Amino acid sequence: xxxxxxxxxxxxxxxxxxxxxxxxxxxxxxxxxxxxxxxxxxxxxxxxxxxxxxxxxxxxxxxxxxxxxxxxxxxxxxxxxxxxxxxxxxxxxxxxxxxxxxxxxxxxxxxxxxxxxxxxxxxxxxxxxxxxxxxxxxxxxxxxxxxxxxxxxxxxxxxxxxxxxxxxxxxxxxxxxxxxxxxxxxxxxxxxxxxxxxxxxxxxxxxxxxxxxxxxxxxxxxxxxxxxxxxxxxxxxxxxxxxxxxxxxxxxxxxxxxxxxxxxxxxxxxxxxxxxxxxxxxxxxxxxxxxxxxxxxxxxxxxxxxxxxxxxxxxxxxxxxxxxxxxxxxxxxx
Amino acid sequence: xxxxxxxxxxxxxxxxxxxxxxxxxxxxxxxxxxxxxxxxxxxxxxxxxxxxxxxxxxxxxxxxxxxxxxxxxxxxxxxxxxxxxxxxxxxxxxxxxxxxxxxxxxxxxxxxxxxxxxxxxxxxxxxxxxxxxxxxxxxxxxxxxxxxxxxxxxxxxxxxxxxxxxxxxxxxxxxxxxxxxxxxxxxxxxxxxxxxxxxxxxxxxxxxxxxxxxxxxxxxxxxxxxxxxxxxxxxxxxxxxxxxxxxxxxxxxxxxxxxxxxxxxxxxxxxxxxxxxxxxxxxxxxxxxxxxxxxxxxxxxxxxxxxxxxxxxxxxxxxxxxxxxxxxxxxxxx
Numbered sequence: 001x002x003x004x005x006x007x008x009x010x011x012x013x014x015x016x017x018x019x020x021x022x023x024x025x026x027x028x029x030x031x032x033x034x035x036x037x038x039x040x041x042x043x044x045x046x047x048x049x050x051x052x053x054x055x056x057x058x059x060x061x062x063x064x065x066x067x068x069x070x071x072x073x074x075x076x077x078x079x080x081x082x083x084x085x086x087x088x089x090x091x092x093x094x095x096x097x098x099x100x101x102x103x104x105x106x107x108x109x110x111x112x113x114x115x116x117x118x119x120x121x122x123x124x125x126x127x128x129x130x131x132x133x134x135x136x137x138x139x140x141x142x143x144x145x146x147x148x149x150x151x152x153x154x155x156x157x158x159x160x161x162x163x164x165x166x167x168x169x170x171x172x173x174x175x176x177x178x179x180x181x182x183x184x185x186x187x188x189x190x191x192x193x194x195x196x197x198x199x200x201x202x203x204x205x206x207x208x209x210x211x212x213x214x215x216x217x218x219x220x221x222x223x224x225x226x227x228x229x230x231x232x233x234x235x236x237x238x239x240x241x242x243x244x245x246x247x248x249x250x251x252x253x254x255x256x257x258x259x260x261x262x263x264x265x266x267x268x269x270x271x272x273x274x275x276x277x278x279x280x281x282x283x284x285x286x287x288x289x290x291x292x293x294x295x296x297x298x299x300x301x302x303x304x305x306x307x308x309x310x311x312x313x314x315x316x317x318x319x320x321x322x323x324x325x326x327x328x329x330x331x332x333x334x
Numbered sequence: 335x336x337x338x339x340x341x342x343x344x345x346x347x348x349x350x351x352x353x354x355x356x357x358x359x360x361x362x363x364x365x366x367x368x369x370x371x372x373x374x375x376x377x378x379x380x381x382x383x384x385x386x387x388x389x390x391x392x393x394x395x396x397x398x399x400x401x402x403x404x405x406x407x408x409x410x411x412x413x414x415x416x417x418x419x420x421x422x423x424x425x426x427x428x429x430x431x432x433x434x435x436x437x438x439x440x441x442x443x444x445x446x447x448x449x450x451x452x453x454x455x456x457x458x459x460x461x462x463x464x465x466x467x468x469x470x471x472x473x474x475x476x477x478x479x480x481x482x483x484x485x486x487x488x489x490x491x492x493x494x495x496x497x498x499x500x501x502x503x504x505x506x507x508x509x510x511x512x513x514x515x516x517x518x519x520x521x522x523x524x525x526x527x528x529x530x531x532x533x534x535x536x537x538x539x540x541x542x543x544x545x546x547x548x549x550x551x552x553x554x555x556x557x558x559x560x561x562x563x564x565x566x567x568x569x570x571x572x573x574x575x576x577x578x579x580x581x582x583x584x585x586x587x588x589x590x591x592x593x594x595x596x597x598x599x600x601x602x603x604x605x606x607x608x609x610x611x612x613x614x615x616x617x618x619x620x621x622x623x624x625x626x627x628x629x630x631x632x633x634x635x636x637x638x639x640x641x642x643x644x645x646x647x648x649x650x651x652x653x654x655x656x657x658x659x660x661x662x663x664x665x666x667x668x
Contacts, residue, residue, distance in 0.1 A: 222595045241595040256590035261556045261575040264607030271605040273598030 004029045005309045007098035009066050012054055017320055022070065022098075022313040032082045032103040039076035039104060041096050045122030046072065046315050046328040047156055048220075048245045070098040070312070075112075075121035077333075086111065093121050098312045100332060110283075115291065117303075123327035124160055124294060124301035125287045127276055131242060132160035132218075133286045134279040137168075139240035139272040140216040144169030147210050149229055152220035152245055153194060154181040156327035161218045162191050163299050170216070173209045175225055177322045184325060189300055197221075203228050213237075221245050227257035233269050241273040302326020338363045339643045341432035343400050346388055351654055356404065356432075356647040366416045366437040373410035373438060375430050379456030380406065380649050380662040381490055382554075382579045404432040404646070409446075409455035411667075420445065427455050432646045434666060444617075449625065451637075457661035458494055458628060458635035459621045461610055465576060466494035467620045468613040470552055471502075473574035473606040478503030480549035481568075483540075485559045486579055487528060488515040490661035495552045496525050497633050504550070507543045509559055511656045518659060523634055531555075537562050547571075555579050561591035567603050575607040636660020 003026045011021045032038040053071060054064050074097070078090040083106035086092070093110040096102035112121055123129060135157075142148050148165040152158045153174025162172045162185065174185045174194040182194030193209040195202065206228055213234035219226050222244035233239070263269060279286075293299035304324040306315035312330045319328045337360045345355045366372040387405060388398050408431070412424040417440035420426070427444040430436035446455055457463060469491075476482050482499040486492045487508025496506045496519065508519045508528040516528030527543040529536065540562055547568035553560050556578035567573070597603065613620075627633035638658040640649035646664045653662045 219595060226595060239595075241598045243599060244596045255592045256594035258589045260590035260594050261553060261560060261573075261605065261607060262578045264575045264605060265577060265609065266607070268607050268609060268612060270607070271595065271598060273595060273600070273602050273604070275599065275602060278602060 002029060003027070004099055004101045006069050006100070007309055007312050009054070009064075009068055009070055012064050012066060017051060017054065017317055019313040019317055024310050029101045030103045032080055035083050035106055036103045037078055037083050037086045037092070037106055037109060038080040039074075039092060039094055039096060039102055039109070040079050041074045041076050041100055041102070041309075041332045042334070043119040043122050043332060044072045044074050044096075044098060044309075044312060044330040045126050045128060045156070046312070046319055046330060047128060048152070048319060049243055050316070051320055052244075070316075071095065072097045072312075073122050073127050074102075074332075075118045075126070076102075077118075091118055091121070093126060098309060098330075100309060112287070119303060119305075119329050119331065120291075120294065120301055122329055123156065123303055124290050124299065128156040128327055129160050129290055129301070130279065130283060130286055131276040132157045132164060133290060134276055134282070135240045135242045135274055136161050136164050136216075136218055138279065139274050140165075140218055140238050142168050142170045142216045145171075146215035147171045147173065147212055147234075148216040148218065149173045149175060149206075149210065149214050150218040150220070151175040151197070151225045151229075152243075153185055153191070154178075154325050155220060155245075156324070157242065158218070158220055159185065159189060159302055159326050160299070163189055165216070166190050167293065167298060171212075173206075173214075175206070175221075175229075181325055189302075197225050203231075206232060216240070218242060222257075227259065230257055230259040230263050230269075233263070233267055235267050237267060237269045239269060239271040241271055304328050306330045308332065336363060337361070338433055338435045340403050340434070341643055341646050343388070343398075343402055343404055346398050346400060351385060351388065351651055353647040353651055358644050363435045364437045366414055369417050369440055370437045371412055371417050371420045371426070371440055371443060372414040373408075373426060373428055373430060373436055373443070374413050375408045375410050375434055375436070375643075375666045376668070377453040377456050377666060378406045378408050378430075378432060378643075378646060378664040379460050379462060379490070380646070380653055380664060381462060382486070382653060383577055384650070385654055386578075404650075405429065406431045406646075407456050407461050408436075408666075409452045409460070410436075411452075415440075425452055425455070427460060432643060432664075434643060446621070453637060453639075453663050453665065454625075454628065454635055456663055457490065457637055458624055458633065462490040462661055463494050463624055463635070464613065464617055464620055465610040466491045466498060466552075467624060468610055468616070469574045469576050469608055470495050470498055470550075472613065473608050474499075474550040474552055474572050476502050476504045476550045479505075481505045481507065481544050481546055482550040482552065483507045483509060483544065483548050483563055484552040484554070485509040485531070485563075486554035486577075487519055487525070488512075488659050489554060489579075490658070491576065492552070492554055493519065493523060493636055493660050494633065497523055499550070500524050501627065501632060505546075507540075507548075509540070509555075509563075515659055523636075531559050537565075540566060550574070552576060556591075561593065564591055564593040564597050564603075567597070567601055569601050571601060571603045573603060573605040575605055638662050640664045642666065 150161040185191040484495040519525040
């Protein structure tokens with residue numbers, strides 16, 4: 001434990017992100033200051049939302065820059081504590097990013113109980129899972145018997161959204177980019193149907209998969225999928241706007257969907273943008289509920305792993321190309 | 335009382351509506367059937383939303399057709415009743431449309447108390463006023479000290495939205511299409527500022543008029559105004575989607591605004607479409623509240639009148655061109 005492997009942002013991508021936009025470097029392990037805690041990264045959560053943070057305009061994550069460690073949520077083990085609330089061995093959720101070690105002020109750490117696999121804390125029990133949980137339940141407000149559609153359905157958030165909606169008694173239709181993923185969502189995760197948005201006949205397939213219309217749409221993508229779903233929404237439908245992954249991997253996002261605001265009026269549709277951070281006061285309860293579901297087998301928290309920090313750029317680029325099924329994590333240490 | 339003057343739809347307009355799309359005809363006064371009530375029209379409310387009903391695609395108002403009396407909300411006086419709940423002389427709100435007399439099944443009538451000017455029942459106490467009231471308070475949820483922007487601010491709905499927002503302690507900025515209207519909104523109705531959307535510098539003027547951003551937007555227009563407002567919305571802002579007047583007077587509505595859904599996510603904005611009919615259970619209470627405000631002078635219910643049924647087409651065409659200040663009504667009888 002003398003060197004700290006770090007993955008830095010070398011270039012801010014103009015169009016498609018590439019592995020060469022990152023570089024792997026070595027640095028000394030940072031010594032914790034007074035009130036700080038040195039944490040060893042166990043696993044990194046890789047999410048599409050981080051791509052927005054590399055775009056030219058400032059998002060909620062702040063303006064992008066080069067030469068810094070790539071930002072990410074991590075689950076880490078405390079190695080050395082100079083803060084009263086933590087001791088070596090504690091498990092914490094933190095934002096170490098793509099590096100093996102980081103020192104953090106104690107107030108930025110969330111101590112969590114030891115569980116079977118700590119990597120769940122950057123998946124179903126981390127930002128991805130909480131996003132699925134709060135976005136669906138608080139913004140989507142699904143009721144038993146309703147039809148719920150989720151885009152990027154095989155993704156870290158989407159595969160959990162669909163399963164939570166099933167637990168609430170809904171019919172669940174997933175939109176994803178490959179027939180193979182769609183088949184897995186139905187066979188392994190209990191989705192009622194899936195639609196491949198790359199099909200030329202996507203709109204007709206969506207209609208066929210949703211014979212009673214759509215009551216709740218959990219939108220991870222924006223773009224054409226949102227446009228198509230809008231025309232199938234039922235009266236008093238709810239759209240939880242979670243992300244715009246169709247527009248992340250570019251520096252020139254497209255215009256908005258037809259149907260806004262005309263269809264919103266005619267069908268009394270509610271579109272609600274949200275960020276998971278707004279629900280921080282309820283995180284602990286949500287984690288407890290989700291962990292219960294995982295342990296009973298009611299929820300399958302799919303992990304799609306890469307091994308080692310040097311693979312983090314490839315894990316991210318592949319994710320943006322739609323290569324993942326479930327939560328993309330980079331396993332760094334055990 | 336032997337002939338019934340009626341204004342029929344002659345043509346469904348392809349682009350701009352014209353006076354010649356209507357024709358004035360005479361017919362016998364309809365005799366009320368059993369359970370029906372013969373009503374004499376006192377005043378007609380003319381609203382931009384009716385233009386949507388003439389478009390090729392079916393809206394919430396149903397598919398358009400020619401040869402029928404133009405649809406409109408009216409306030410009428412009962413002439414003859416063959417229903418137990420009504421007697422001659424009762425004042426009712428009904429949907430007689432552009433004609434002097436109509437027989438209605440009793441269950442389609444809303445009996446209302448006599449007031450100073452019955453025409454308020456197709457204005458501040460009719461669909462227009464209720465739309466302003468419920469859209470602002472239930473979808474916009476304004477809080478004292480917040481900035482509320484309303485488009486078509488000098489219109490039948492908009493001029494009431496702004497005044498109700500002032501009564502709730504908000505800073506109110508109106509968007510309208512003429513400097514003269516803007517000046518009247520400030521001088522006569524207490525708006526804090528107005529912006530003319532026809533100004534080349536509209537976006538800059540909107541920004542200057544809303545130095546603290548926008549918390550609530552009551553959208554009567556959609557289109558470019560919505561697009562501009564979206565970029566000035568504050569975190570956790572609410573957009574009440576009431577209408578799309580920018581897109582009514584055409585058969586080829588434009589696409590949606592940039593910023594949907596990306597800005598909705600980043601700023602956690604809620605867009606909520608609504609129709610006033612969804613709040614029918616609360617109409618009586620709302621009317622009572624609004625009438626109280628009118629009687630104390632807290633609310634100025636502006637009426638912009640045309641006289642006689644033959645003027646109804648001109649009143650509507652002029653309204654669509656932005657000629658009205660306040661509620662456009664056609665006064666038919668006293």
